[in-house]
C-alpha cells in the first residue's frame with residue numbers, strides 16, 4: 001500500500017523533482033548542526049547525517065510500509081513506481097541527487113518496514129550542498145525559500161519505567177550462554193528496551209542535534225520517529241564501490257583510554273565475537289564482488305562512551321551490481337545484531353527476547369534512483385512517539401559472556417539517547 005500525497009485533490013499526480021545547488025544565503029548548512037538546524041518541525045523529520053555530510057528532509061511526497069521476507073524488494077519496486085510518476089530535473093546527477101527514498105527496515109519479517117520519499121531534501125556531499133524538491137510543476141522551483149523552523153521546546157521532566165526488562169535480560173543472557181555451551185549455536189545478540197516518558201512531546205530535532213554533536217563519527221538518523229546515532233555502517237554503495245564498517249566486541253570507557261582499547265584487542269572473547277560478525281558480512285558480499293578487501297585484524301573504534309572492535313571492508317561489485325537496498329537486505333541480520341549461525345540465532349532471539357525489536361538493529365538509510373545508497377544498522381536509537389521514547393540496546397553473547405557485564409554494556413549503549421533526552425530539558 002502506498003500513497004502519493006499531493007497539495008490538493010485537484011492537483012495532477014505527475015510531480016516534478018528538481019535538484020539544484022543550494023543558495024548559501026538560505027542559511028548556513030555547515031556542519032551537522034547546520035543541516036539539522038534546517039528541519040522545520042518537532043516531528044516528521046528525516047535525517048541521515050554524519051559529520052558535515054548527509055541529508056535532511058521533510059514533508060511526505062510518498063510513503064510505503066511493508067512486512068514479510070520480501071519487504072525490501074517491494075520497497076524497491078514501489079520507489080521505481082514513485083520515480084516513474086515524476087519528471088526529474090537533476091543537472092548535478094551525483095550520488096544522492098534526484099529523488100531519494102529514506103528506508104528503515106524491520107528487524108524481523110513481522111516488524112513493519114517504512115520508506116518515505118520527502119517533499120524536500122537538503123543534501124551535503126563532497127561536491128557541495130543541494131536541495132531536491134518534489135511537488136506539482138511550478139511549486140518545486142529550486143529558488144523557493146526554505147521554511148523558517150518552528151521554535152524548539154525541551155521535553156521537560158523524563159521518567160523511566162523499569163518493567164523488569166533488565167532482570168529479564170540477564171536471565172536471557174544466562175539461558176543463551178547455556179545453549180551456546182551445549183553447542184546449539186556460537187553467538188546470539190540479545191537486546192532489551194527501556195521506556196521513557198517525557199512531560200511534553202519530544203522534539204526529534206533536539207535529540208538529533210545533541211547526538212550529532214556528541215557522536216560526530218556516527219550516522220545520526222531519523223526515519224518515522226526512529227532516532228539514533230549509529231557507529232555501524234551496514235553498506236554504502238556508490239556505483240560499483242562498496243564499503244561496510246563491521247563492529248562487535250565492546251569495552252568502556254571510550255575516548256582517550258588507550259589501555260581499554262589495547263585490552264579489548266587482546267580479549268579472546270571479544271575477538272571471537274567480532275570475527276563472527278566480519279565473516280557474516282564478507283560471506284554475503286563476496287559473491288556479488290569482483291574484489292573484496294577484508295582486513296584480517298580489527299582496529300579499535302573509540303566513541304565518547306565506549307570502544308568497539310571495528311573492521312572496515314571495501315570492495316568492487318561485479319558488473320551486475322545489486323542496489324544498495326538489495327545488499328542491505330541480503331546482509332541483514334549480520335552477526336553483529338543476529339548471531340551465528342544466523343537462522344538458529346534468529347530463532348533463539350524469538351524465544352529469549354520478550355519483545356518485538358521493531359526497526360531497531362535493522363538497516364536504516366537512503367537510496368537514490370541509480371541504485372546507490374547508504375545504510376547504517378539502527379543502533380543506539382529509540383522510537384519516539386509523542387511523549388514516549390522507547391530505547392533499545394543489545395549485546396553479542398558468546399560462551400563465556402557474563403550476564404551482569406552484558407547488562408551494564410546495554411545500559412552504556414543507551415547513554416547517547418538518555419543524555420540527549422536529559423540534557424535538553
Ligand SMILES: C=C(O[C@H]1C=CC=C(C(=O)O)[C@@H]1O)C(=O)O
Pocket residue numbers: 189191232247248249250308335336337361379380392393394395396397413
Ligand atoms: C547490538 C548492539 O551493538 C552491536 C554492535 C556493536 C557492538 C556489539 C557488541 O559488542 O555486543 C553489538 O554486536 C547495540 O548497540 O544495541
